[in-house]
Amino acid sequence: MVSTGKKFMAGLAGLLLCCLTMMNCYAMESYPEEIEIDVLADLYEGVVFDHGLHVMMTEGCAVCHHHTTGTPVVDSYCAKCHADEEPMASVSCQDCHSSEPVTAGNVRGKDALLFHDDKPDLKAAYHLSCLGCHQEMGAPVGCQDCHARTETGDAFFHSGQFAPAESAGSSGH
Amino acid sequence: MSKITRRKFLAGSMAGGAAIAMAPTKKAFGANLGGFPDGMGVLVDMTRCVGCRSCEAACNKEQNLPDPDKSFADYSVFDEIKHGEKRRPTEKAYTVVNRYEPEGSEPVYRKIQCNHCNEPACLTSCFVNAYTKTPEGAVIYNDKVCVGCRNCMIACPFSIPAYSYSSAFNPIIKKCIFCYDTRLKNGQMPACVEACPQQVMVFGKRKELIKIAHDRIRRSPDKYDDQLYGENEVGGTGWLYLSGVPFQEAGFNVSLPNEPIINNVKDFLAIVPMVLAIWPALFTGFHLLATKGKSHGHGDDHSHDGQEEH
Numbered sequence: 001m002v003s004t005g006k007k008f009m010a011g012l013a014g015l016l017l018c019c020l021t022m023m024n025c026y027a028m029e030s031y032p033e034e035i036e037i038d039v040l041a042d043l044y045e046g047v048v049f050d051h052g053l054h055v056m057m058t059e060g061c062a063v064c065h066h067h068t069t070g071t072p073v074v075d076s077y078c079a080k081c082h083a084d085e086e087p088m089a090s091v092s093c094q095d096c097h098s099s100e101p102v103t104a105g106n107v108r109g110k111d112a113l114l115f116h117d118d119k120p121d122l123k124a125a126y127h128l129s130c131l132g133c134h135q136e137m138g139a140p141v142g143c144q145d146c147h148a149r150t151e152t153g154d155a156f157f158h159s160g161q162f163a164p165a166e167s168a169g170s171s172g173h
Numbered sequence: 174m175s176k177i178t179r180r181k182f183l184a185g186s187m188a189g190g191a192a193i194a195m196a197p198t199k200k201a202f203g204a205n206l207g208g209f210p211d212g213m214g215v216l217v218d219m220t221r222c223v224g225c226r227s228c229e230a231a232c233n234k235e236q237n238l239p240d241p242d243k244s245f246a247d248y249s250v251f252d253e254i255k256h257g258e259k260r261r262p263t264e265k266a267y268t269v270v271n272r273y274e275p276e277g278s279e280p281v282y283r284k285i286q287c288n289h290c291n292e293p294a295c296l297t298s299c300f301v302n303a304y305t306k307t308p309e310g311a312v313i314y315n316d317k318v319c320v321g322c323r324n325c326m327i328a329c330p331f332s333i334p335a336y337s338y339s340s341a342f343n344p345i346i347k348k349c350i351f352c353y354d355t356r357l358k359n360g361q362m363p364a365c366v367e368a369c370p371q372q373v374m375v376f377g378k379r380k381e382l383i384k385i386a387h388d389r390i391r392r393s394p395d396k397y398d399d400q401l402y403g404e405n406e407v408g409g410t411g412w413l414y415l416s417g418v419p420f421q422e423a424g425f426n427v428s429l430p431n432e433p434i435i436n437n438v439k440d441f442l443a444i445v446p447m448v449l450a451i452w453p454a455l456f457t458g459f460h461l462l463a464t465k466g467k468s469h470g471h472g473d474d475h476s477h478d479g480q481e482e483h
Contacts, residue, residue: 078391101367104216104377104385118385124221124372131223131371135279143225150247157230159246 007037038116039094040123047146066089082116097125135140192451208291212310213357214379214411216386217284219423220396221371223269224282231368232268232286235352239265259424262286264337267349268365275422283423284373287312287333287349288403289411294434296326303346309358310379310411311351319345330407330429332432351411379411380483386415 031051038046054064066078070087073079090096102121106130120128134141143149154160189366242265243250251272253260259271268286275281293312296304298457303319306312321344325334334348345370352363362376375382386401400422403410406429414425430436 066385102372102375104375106383118388120372126285127370128221128372132282141223143246156234157226157245158233158241159244163244164240164242 037126039099040126041147042150043156044143044147044149063133068096093125093129094122096123097122177336185360208379208409208411209306209308210380212291212308212379212411213351213377214289214365214382214413215366215414216375216377216382216413218373218375218389218415219281220415220417221373222270222282222284223371224248224272224280225370226250226270227368227370228284228365228374229266229268229270231364232349233266234362235355236267241265250282261335262333262348263335264339264347267335267347271424273418273423275418278418278422281416281418281423283414283425284365285331285333286412287351288331289349289351290407290433291409291411292407292435294328294330295325295334296408297435298324300324307358308351309351309440311353311357312411313350313353314346314348316345328434330426331435335360346481379409379413382413386413389415405431407431408436413432418428 033050033052035049035051036046037049055061058064059074061071062074062078066075067073067082067085068088068091070085073082073085079143097120099122102119102124119125130146131141133139140146149157149159151160155162156162207273226245226248229241233241233245249268250260254421262269262285268284270282270284273283282350289306289310289312291306293304295307295314296312298312300322301320302314303314303316304325305314321336322334323334323346325346326332326336334346337347338343352359352361356363366374366376374472375385377385383401385406386404390397390399390401396417398416398419400416400420402414402416402425403412408431414420416423416425
């Protein structure tokens with residue numbers, strides 16, 4: 001898990017660099033059209049995210065990027081502090097959301113001044129944000145609608161070639 | 174012969190018995206202990222759960238459980254009804270996710286596993302002392318001493334312990350142990366918590382989880398039912414639940430007392446030592462007094478005086 005993390009960290013550093021050069025991307029309308037989100041890929045393949053399509057469909061960058069892109073903040077809770085925020089240097093999810101699983105206490109442990117300390121980890125940030133919106137909008141919500149399961153994933157879920165034999169039948173108590 | 178009359182003897186023995194009966198209920202048992210101060214727990218936020226069953230798959234892998242009857246990617250299990258009830262933990266699955274469909278609401282998914290009570294009813298019901306509540310917060314059990322009596326299955330207010338009915342010669346109890354052996358005792362979170370894509374679960378000190386949970390309710394009062402299930406129920410549980418719908422609509426037992434289950438029988442248990450210690454002496458005394466005159470025959474002045482004195 002760690003090695004895969006490191007591998008993809010390098011890849012995403014490139015992506016971050018990309019974003020850095022496009023700080024005012026929204027205003028310039030030069031945002032990336034497509035992003036491959038694969039930093040956590042393990043049980044599932046990475047997601048090829050059609051960023052351009054989502055930009056067209058949403059009200060503004062802040063729906064996903066909170067207060068980091070300089071566009072009007074959507075969430076009233078964020079707006080309490082970040083209503084007039086300038087575009088920030090880092091806008092990708094993983095710049096703020098830890099790829100390590102979060103436990104109670106370890107978020108504040110790293111940054112004592114951080115106010116929003118109930119911050120989801122990266123995997124949850126992706127899923128909560130994407131899936132939450134997909135549910136509301138009637139968009140696809142199945143796991144494999146976004147990312148295909150890998151062989152590791154099939155073994156983990158006992159699916160595909162690792163599926164239990166149908167004849168197992170009686171499950172008892 | 175001593176000057177102790179029957180009246181004094183009776184009064185004395187009753188007072189002694191009463192003292193023994195009363196004292197333990199106030200002192201030895203005390204009130205709700207509240208669990209270990211640094212006990213760990215997990216906060217389950219059901220508003221986030223989408224029923225993907227990753228936690229079930231992770232549990233199966235971590236605990237080396239047998240192959241499931243159906244794939245963990247098979248969602249038909251949510252429609253399973255056995256003995257008129259939804260799925261429950263079994264010897265092959267220490268945690269299961271069930272789907273509930275409250276009126277006027279999206280489906281709600283509820284993960285079930287051992288709640289790791291502060292004062293576990295299973296532990297207090299076990300006469301071979303197989304169960305242990307560890308300082309880390311897990312309720313674990315020693316399957317080497319379990320005799321398979323199933324008292325804990327009856328005692329558990331959440332119907333968690335499962336039984337290895339499949340084993341003909343050594344059937345024992347099986348249940349979630351908070352990944353104690355492989356993770357918790359090293360300070361790591363349980364496998365189900367780590368596997369969850371939605372971070373439905375947060376692992377941490379129970380004290381901190383209670384704060385986080387109340388913060389979430391305060392921040393989004395419309396989103397949550399204003400209750401943290403497990404904060405007080407049966408003396409408090411290590412696993413705590415937040416829900417977007419009233420808890421009874423998600424299959425929770427909302428009629429549980431805030432007192433630990435053991436409190437239901439404390440008063441009775443306090444009488445046991447009195448019965449064992451006092452009754453033999455008391456009734457031997459009665460017997461001696463009742464038969465005093467008869468065993469020595471007639472003509473003892475003292476015994477006549479004693480019996481006629483009122």
